[in-house]
Amino acid sequence: MNTAAPLRSRKAQIDRVATSLFRARGFAATSMRELATELGLEAGSLYSHIKSKEEILHRVCFGLAEEFFAAFAAATADTTAPIATQLRLAIEGHVRVLTRDSAASTVFLQEWRHLSEPARTDFLALRDRYEAAFRALVQQGIAAGELHAPDAAFVALTLLASLNWLPAWYRPDGKLTPDEIAHRLAEQLLGGLLVKD
Amino acid sequence: MNTAAPLRSRKAQIDRVATSLFRARGFAATSMRELATELGLEAGSLYSHIKSKEEILHRVCFGLAEEFFAAFAAATADTTAPIATQLRLAIEGHVRVLTRDSAASTVFLQEWRHLSEPARTDFLALRDRYEAAFRALVQQGIAAGELHAPDAAFVALTLLASLNWLPAWYRPDGKLTPDEIAHRLAEQLLGGLLVKD
DNA sequence: TATGCTTGCTAACGCTCGTTAGCAAGAAAA
DNA sequence: TTTTCTTGCTAACGAGCGTTAGCAAGCATA
Numbered sequence: 001m002n003t004a005a006p007l008r009s010r011k012a013q014i015d016r017v018a019t020s021l022f023r024a025r026g027f028a029a030t031s032m033r034e035l036a037t038e039l040g041l042e043a044g045s046l047y048s049h050i051k052s053k054e055e056i057l058h059r060v061c062f063g064l065a066e067e068f069f070a071a072f073a074a075a076t077a078d079t080t081a082p083i084a085t086q087l088r089l090a091i092e093g094h095v096r097v098l099t100r101d102s103a104a105s106t107v108f109l110q111e112w113r114h115l116s117e118p119a120r121t122d123f124l125a126l127r128d129r130y131e132a133a134f135r136a137l138v139q140q141g142i143a144a145g146e147l148h149a150p151d152a153a154f155v156a157l158t159l160l161a162s163l164n165w166l167p168a169w170y171r172p173d174g175k176l177t178p179d180e181i182a183h184r185l186a187e188q189l190l191g192g193l194l195v196k197d
Numbered sequence: 198m199n200t201a202a203p204l205r206s207r208k209a210q211i212d213r214v215a216t217s218l219f220r221a222r223g224f225a226a227t228s229m230r231e232l233a234t235e236l237g238l239e240a241g242s243l244y245s246h247i248k249s250k251e252e253i254l255h256r257v258c259f260g261l262a263e264e265f266f267a268a269f270a271a272a273t274a275d276t277t278a279p280i281a282t283q284l285r286l287a288i289e290g291h292v293r294v295l296t297r298d299s300a301a302s303t304v305f306l307q308e309w310r311h312l313s314e315p316a317r318t319d320f321l322a323l324r325d326r327y328e329a330a331f332r333a334l335v336q337q338g339i340a341a342g343e344l345h346a347p348d349a350a351f352v353a354l355t356l357l358a359s360l361n362w363l364p365a366w367y368r369p370d371g372k373l374t375p376d377e378i379a380h381r382l383a384e385q386l387l388g389g390l391l392v393k394d
Numbered sequence: 395t396a397t398g399c400t401t402g403c404t405a406a407c408g409c410t411c412g413t414t415a416g417c418a419a420g421a422a423a424a
Numbered sequence: 425t426t427t428t429c430t431t432g433c434t435a436a437c438g439a440g441c442g443t444t445a446g447c448a449a450g451c452a453t454a
Binding site for chain 3: 425426427428429430431432433434435436437438439440441442443444445446447448449450451452453454
């Protein structure tokens with residue numbers, strides 16, 4: 001009956017506000033008191049909902065990792081499709097995850113180093129696995145004669161690089177929709193790679 | 198006569214070590230005591246050479262900005278050259294600055310937000326000017342019919358994005374030299390943009 | 395009514411932070 | 425020799441940090 005009832009749990013609310021602060025100021029430069037103020041409560045009260053500051057970061061980083069893997073799996077589910085198509089879908093899926101929550105994406109991309117061990121090592125292993133999956137797809141594409149490039153690793157790296165800069169400039173209220181951005185990026189990045197008919 | 202004499206001034210030495218710490222841990226998470234220890238002295242002693250922690254960050258960020266502008270100016274000095282050539286030179290110049298000191302580059306790209314006003318605003322203005330220069334070059338290329346792309350701003354953004362991820366994975370002892378990387382990046386990124394003969 | 399969960403408060407803990415004051419030794423310049 | 429610059433130390437400052445203990449109000453469930 002309360003119209004001001006939280007749409008999400010308090011914990012999820014904390015995560016959301018913390019994520020946007022982490023994006024704006026960085027994890028280390030964001031204080032729990034600042035976060036509490038932003039939520040309209042006292043610093044100590046946060047600990048009724050969370051265990052530690054790092055726990056928030058952990059949830060954001062690993063949560064997003066899961067989303068990236070899910071998007072990639074969906075894009076490459078149809079193994080009978082041409083590699084170029086799978087790659088295009090993977091790019092578009094990656095962009096969709098990035099734009100769905102660009103604050104969380106920025107934290108995922110930039111703030112993971114503030115994870116302490118062993119989470120940090122685990123995270124890097126996940127990131128490496130993801131990059132390797134992209135690399136393997138490019139490799140297959142080259143082997144199948146669909147792509148031409150001297151070095152699959154190099155291509156995969158610059159591909160992800162172009163994509164991962166997106167949260168730095170993407171604005172949800174910009175003139176391009178996430179799907180348009182995704183499509184255009186895929187177009188432009190694959191343009192130089194596809195074997196011309 | 199002293200073989201252990203500092204190759205650079207103490208101040209420059211502090212800048213260098215601080216830059217590498219800023220890269221590894223981030224500006225906010227790097228303490229002056231940590232920096233001092235790394236240099237083999239006490240925290241208070243740093244202040245015989247520098248005015249503040251932020252002063253170091255300021256010098257790194259604005260110093261690198263200058264290098265980027267210089268490289269761009271050199272690449273586009275010959276205004277009679279085809280735009281595609283100028284763009285290729287600008288890309289290679291950008292990459293050369295990035296690889297010459299990848300620690301400083303990372304700080305330049307990631308840690309500028311810890312500058313306080315008005316330096317922060319000044320810095321962003323410089324960055325915008327640089328991006329605008331790249332954008333203008335792409336625009337000219339499209340107008341001259343040398344490049345085909347639907348949106349110069351989009352192209353410039355993704356171009357710089359691919360390049361700026363470089364410090365994240367570049368290793369000076371890797372198998373590719375900076376010049377090879379520069380050349381290959383220019384090739385790959387322009388591949389999809391150049392109008393085919 | 396009783397129980398327990400959610401939510402939040404106040405007050406404080408031990409610690410680290412960036413920075414400063416004051417002093418001193420050695421080298422270089424006068 | 426005197427002066428000045430460079431370099432570094434110790435000790436301490438005030439402030440902010442993440443986190444905890446203990447308590448309490450309100451609500452949902454039993």
